[in-house]
Amino acid sequence: MNRFILSCLILFLAGCASKSADEDAEKTTAETPTPDQILVSPEQQKAMNLKIGPAAQTTVSDEVKATGTVDVPPQYMASVSPLINGVIKSVNVLPGQRIGKGATLATLQSLDFIQMQQDYLQAVSQLAYQQAELQRQKTLNAEEVGAKKRLQQAEADYGSNRALVSSLALKLQTLGTSVETLSKGKLSPVMRITSPVAGYVTASNIHLGQQVATADVLFEVMDQNHKHLELSVFENDAFKIKNGQAILLNDPKLGTETLRGRVYLVGKAFSGDARTITIHGHVDNERLEARLIPGMFLNARILTGSRTATTLPEDAVVRKSQHGFIYVATGQARTYRRIPVKLGQVENGRIEIIPQKPVDLNNVVVKGAYLLEAQLTKGDEAEE
Template sequence: MKNIFLKQNNKLGYFFNLCMLFSILFTLNSCADKKSEEAHEEEKSENEVALTAVQFKTVGIETGSVENRNLNLVIKANGYTTVPPQNRANISTLIGGTVKDILVLEGTFVNKGKVLATIQNLEVVEMQEDYNSAIANIEYLQLEYNRQKTLSDQDVNPRKVLQEVKAKLAVERARAKAAKNKLQALNMSTSGSSLVPIVAPISGYVGKISIAKGAFAETGTTLFEVVDNSQMHLDLNVYEKDLGSISVGQTIDFILTNQGNKSIKGTIFGINKSFSNESKTVAVHAKINPADSKDLISGMYVSANINIKNTTVPAVPKDAVVKNGDKYFVYIQEEHEEKTTAKKAEAHEHKEGEAHSEEAVGEEEGHNEVHFKAIEVIPGTTDLGYTEVKFVEAIPTDAKIVINGAFYLLSAMKGGGEHEH
């Protein structure tokens, strides 16, 4: 009997130990599953965000789809507006003198030949006297030459006298021509005033005025600037790596705030054959349509797009692409609308037979969530309000892309809102 009793106790102990072992394994497995689920949920929350139905309507989230757009592939280049040298004049005087009058103001338009100021210098009076004296001598010597030629032809006077008169006539003619050339270079007549006019050599707008009334104007010093903006063009700095894609005839476009963000177009007409500075850039010159350049000012900074080629690429509205760190994302709306998690659902459970109140129903409806997932993309060219995108991972062909409100979703995701999944 004793042996039978011991055998039964051993069997019971073995069975008990086996039950304990299964219980421990089940508990460990449950804990592991729970930790795995929590880790999955945590990883999932890093690139997902959920909005309640109220938030969804308030923010005004709009969705669209990926489109195939005909976009220009571009090279971005910075530069300045400028005018050709023949359309810019720095005006100085060939003779010094005291500024008598200034007849224009900065910013006014002047035509070619317009008198901008007058300078008084008594030396011009001597030039006029030299010219008039030479003219008088020429008249006398011409008559004397004619008389001496007649006498010489009749062998009354020796030819030596005729040659002397001829030489004096030539000297006076040269003196008169020199005096006249000087006066013409000063834009003066051969008689009259001692005031030297400063004349605009081109039509355009008066820039900086560097003289004052009563001051002494020195030769070689710029007194006025006149700029003709009708032939405005761009000087763009293009890096060495992009030169192979640039050619004459390509179109460029840029936007200036003073033009109401209107897109202004131009055409490349010249490419320098040497580097312009230590930054290893080459100057590329582009013409601007005269109708678009009338309100431009030389020296304006611009950021332009040089259009390389036109191609059809997958694209989304540019506001749909957001940057987080050093990566770019778009958001897609997931195709299901979930309610809140089990914890919130349990909070709304009621005992069997108890009716829902209107407040409970409203609260439950308010917790309905719309889920969005961030999808990494590689952005390409941006043109006409659309950005080319390449998806790092495949998305459904009918995916709903958030085209309005992506920045709000990024902010909500960064903020780690209390969204439970």
């Protein structure tokens, strides 16, 4: 009898122990989060100051990314070469110097230039004699005492020399010499090399005593009051670009303020192995345009339209390049699940998210996501 009672007691105690173990196992399973979940303690919850909120449907701009440089139109750039061979007598400007249109950049000493002035004066003097001779022959011919052949010869000589005088005068004016001053007998020993545009001297390639020829580029001058953007867009995005679309430039070199512009011209042919098309843009704000330097490299965004997208505050997204993670409340106390998302446009402090699988976005951690990420990955970092 005692043995029977003892056996029953042992079976009863074993059953209680088994039931307790099962309850503990169920409790542990319920409280142990999966690898993509995190359970925070009440103290952590309070310290993190997590805030929960829903995602929103907002209007975002579609955009095309482009790269390029700052440039100026060709009519505002000049390469200055001498129009006659000679030796540099003086240099009057330095690179970076602001000059006006027609300013003297340098002077050139040339025997050919001096000879051209001499030829002009001699031709003018000869023209005066030939004009008088022509008038005399006309008078004699009218009185029928002169030969008609002499009149014809006088007319030919006068016409030929008049063409020579006109040609020499035009050449000297092109070289910057005043024929009115030259007609007074004042020959110039040097020729002025002048700038055809106003702007900044960007290059000077000469020095005193240098022998130069008409093929040499002595100076380069650029007018920077008419800058524009030369951007390149890949073939896949080219069809999205239209005249008048907004261009945004966010670059630390330009300061914190966004520089805005407009698409002015769209290229009609692709170029290079990269298959890109050229976009010509103008800047809206002249004050900000002054910060641009010709040749500066740019990263730009061209706004091509708008659409409705699912967005969250930027603080709600843990960014990993073009992808990231968000955290949503699971419904269990202080438990949050990490959800991978693809990232889209960023506007006005909100970022577009595209979840990789269906998920309820009504209980998203909109503040404190980075704290949860740090807590979740703390063990992984320690193992590394």
